[in-house]
Amino acid sequence: MSEMPEIKYFVTGGAGFIGSNLVDRILSQGNEVVVYDNFSTGIREYLEKANKNSRFKLIKGDLLDTKSLNEAIKGCDFVFHLAANADVRFGTEHPSKDLEQNTIATFNVLEAMRKNSINKIAFSSTGSIYGESKIIPTPENAPFPVQTSLYGASKLAGEGLIQAYAEGFGFNAWIFRFVSILGERYPHGHVFDFYKQLRDHPGHLEVLGNGHQKKSYLYVQDCIDAIFTALEKSHKSVNIFNLGTDEYVEVNDSINWICSHLGLDPKISYSGGERGWIGDNPFIFLDCSRIRSLGWKPKNNIQQGIIKTLDFLVENPWVLERR
Amino acid sequence: MSEMPEIKYFVTGGAGFIGSNLVDRILSQGNEVVVYDNFSTGIREYLEKANKNSRFKLIKGDLLDTKSLNEAIKGCDFVFHLAANADVRFGTEHPSKDLEQNTIATFNVLEAMRKNSINKIAFSSTGSIYGESKIIPTPENAPFPVQTSLYGASKLAGEGLIQAYAEGFGFNAWIFRFVSILGERYPHGHVFDFYKQLRDHPGHLEVLGNGHQKKSYLYVQDCIDAIFTALEKSHKSVNIFNLGTDEYVEVNDSINWICSHLGLDPKISYSGGERGWIGDNPFIFLDCSRIRSLGWKPKNNIQQGIIKTLDFLVENPWVLERR
Numbered sequence: 001m002s003e004m005p006e007i008k009y010f011v012t013g014g015a016g017f018i019g020s021n022l023v024d025r026i027l028s029q030g031n032e033v034v035v036y037d038n039f040s041t042g043i044r045e046y047l048e049k050a051n052k053n054s055r056f057k058l059i060k061g062d063l064l065d066t067k068s069l070n071e072a073i074k075g076c077d078f079v080f081h082l083a084a085n086a087d088v089r090f091g092t093e094h095p096s097k098d099l100e101q102n103t104i105a106t107f108n109v110l111e112a113m114r115k116n117s118i119n120k121i122a123f124s125s126t127g128s129i130y131g132e133s134k135i136i137p138t139p140e141n142a143p144f145p146v147q148t149s150l151y152g153a154s155k156l157a158g159e160g161l162i163q164a165y166a167e168g169f170g171f172n173a174w175i176f177r178f179v180s181i182l183g184e185r186y187p188h189g190h191v192f193d194f195y196k197q198l199r200d201h202p203g204h205l206e207v208l209g210n211g212h213q214k215k216s217y218l219y220v221q222d223c224i225d226a227i228f229t230a231l232e233k234s235h236k237s238v239n240i241f242n243l244g245t246d247e248y249v250e251v252n253d254s255i256n257w258i259c260s261h262l263g264l265d266p267k268i269s270y271s272g273g274e275r276g277w278i279g280d281n282p283f284i285f286l287d288c289s290r291i292r293s294l295g296w297k298p299k300n301n302i303q304q305g306i307i308k309t310l311d312f313l314v315e316n317p318w319v320l321e322r323r
Numbered sequence: 324m325s326e327m328p329e330i331k332y333f334v335t336g337g338a339g340f341i342g343s344n345l346v347d348r349i350l351s352q353g354n355e356v357v358v359y360d361n362f363s364t365g366i367r368e369y370l371e372k373a374n375k376n377s378r379f380k381l382i383k384g385d386l387l388d389t390k391s392l393n394e395a396i397k398g399c400d401f402v403f404h405l406a407a408n409a410d411v412r413f414g415t416e417h418p419s420k421d422l423e424q425n426t427i428a429t430f431n432v433l434e435a436m437r438k439n440s441i442n443k444i445a446f447s448s449t450g451s452i453y454g455e456s457k458i459i460p461t462p463e464n465a466p467f468p469v470q471t472s473l474y475g476a477s478k479l480a481g482e483g484l485i486q487a488y489a490e491g492f493g494f495n496a497w498i499f500r501f502v503s504i505l506g507e508r509y510p511h512g513h514v515f516d517f518y519k520q521l522r523d524h525p526g527h528l529e530v531l532g533n534g535h536q537k538k539s540y541l542y543v544q545d546c547i548d549a550i551f552t553a554l555e556k557s558h559k560s561v562n563i564f565n566l567g568t569d570e571y572v573e574v575n576d577s578i579n580w581i582c583s584h585l586g587l588d589p590k591i592s593y594s595g596g597e598r599g600w601i602g603d604n605p606f607i608f609l610d611c612s613r614i615r616s617l618g619w620k621p622k623n624n625i626q627q628g629i630i631k632t633l634d635f636l637v638e639n640p641w642v643l644e645r646r
């Protein structure tokens with residue numbers, strides 16, 4: 001991207017795990033970035049490095065506050081819409097949260113773009129959108145899925161809105177359906193939970209589910225590489241990409257790598273049956289041949305991603321303590 | 324359904340075209356019905372017959388008014404959620420209308436059901452949800468579509484929410500993806516527009532699009548037969564059915580039948596190119612083998628449906644005049 005004219009990016013959720021890593025990448029490319037984040041889960045410390053860069057601007061605001069949003073987005077060229085209620089586990093406790101923070105928020109972003117003549121958007125969707133696909137690994141054009149979580153349903157709604165804006169208002173859209181992402185600044189999920197437990201009580205580990213849940217993970221820097229590969233090389237009206245690795249692991253594999261890296265041998269107890277929680281997908285494994293066909297491939301396998309995540313948590317204990 | 328215990332149905336949009344026909348059918352089955360309609364497009368006269376039945380109750384209310392909705396739905400056993408902003412042509416003029424009246428309204432219905440321990444819902448979705456499918460006729464498990472209209476996107480969002488409630492809260496859902504429906508009380512669309520024009524000026528007819536747009540229609544009473552067939556015979560957690568006929572026509576066929584039935588030979592002028600409007604699907608033709616496998620088939624072909632619609636409009640000129 002370095003030979004292109006300077007771009008001013010707008011990043012919703014830019015204080016989050018993926019968002020803040022993306023912001024650092026944008027700044028390292030010599031481009032400008034405006035972060036819009038309500039800090040419901042965003043972390044100020046993640047933007048410490050960015051804060052020292054004159055091309056960086058932070059605006060604290062909520063996507064439901066359309067006045068603030070319309071003001072903040074002015075003059076930007078390209079929107080990364082990453083902000084979301086991402087904790088699928090709480091989906092059935094507060095169903096309105098997914099509707100408001102994901103569906104309505106996405107609508108507000110699109111309307112703010114339209115009002116400000118911005119027509120390029122990249123959107124973080126999810127592999128959960130495939131529900132319980134019978135086709136594994138699951139390609140982007142899998143059979144029309146049935147949703148199994150409010151989180152997946154809200155991302156489906158967001159995708160649909162973005163696609164309709166592409167058709168109706170001439171937007172260009174890049175939609176990324178992620179597997180779980182790991183790496184530096186990872187603030188929740190298995191590795192986080194397991195390490196936190198082992199730090200508190202190294203002798204035992206409680207696992208939600210039976211440990212055989214299969215998961216596919218992608219390392220955050222590989223994820224960002226893939227995003228920029230797609231932006232550079234794919235220029236349809238609507239560009240949809242699965243992002244993941246071509247391998248999967250069981251939760252138990254992850255436990256073994258974590259314990260081995262930490263030099264621990266805890267007693268493990270399982271609870272909750274085959275699925276850890278309502279709406280959890282027992283197996284998300286994506287066919288990523290579309291993004292690979294553009295020349296991208298991950299530089300890290302799942303085990304490397306897990307170890308990098310663990311090292312980050314070991315070096316940054318404040319991340320665990322703030323919860 | 325006559326041998327089953329009496330059921331109390333809640334019908335959103337029950338003063339509309341399909342809704343009011345459904346209400347009459349429910350009452351003829353000896354069941355109770357509460358209609359909830361904001362009369363934004365509903366028509367009081369459509370409920371004249373129902374109004375004389377003691378098993379019928381009408382509540383004027385908006386689905387965005389959750390207090391009124393929660394009160395109205397109390398004591399009902401089954402929800403037909405038909406209310407929607409259904410005019411796809413205005414999708415890009417007022418994008419918030421689809422979000423509010425379709426997506427958020429559907430969420431409000433689901434929440435009202437949950438609060439009142441009602442867990443059975445039938446939902447009117449649309450064949451537009453398949454966007455521009457490459458597979459024609461399009462089956463329910465067609466490849467994951469890309470949305471081409473805000474209307475389709477809002478119905479997609481509604482389907483996803485309903486599916487997530489089925490998984491998360493144990494709801495049973497019947498989702499119907501309709502082609503265009505025709506018949507008595509049909510209040511908008513091609514037949515309405517063409518007849519209205521020909522009534523005003525029998526000598527010429529203006530057609531949006533090139534007349535070669537292929538369309539598949541279903542007669543409203545056949546549609547209602549199909550709905551009750553599905554409710555009776557399909558009992559999965561989420562039951563999705565395309566509803567249409569196994570034939571399609573071009574807009575020009577419809578014009579010929581209408582003009583011939585009226586004894587007119589107007590001059591026809593076309594405008595707007597291949598597609599009539601942004602978000603219009605040039606061709607929706609659904610594979611309905613799933614509903615047919617339950618024993619249903621339409622009793623009327625498209626031509627018969629169009630003529631019945633035309634006869635209704637001829638006999639009820641007030642329907643044309645109220646716009």
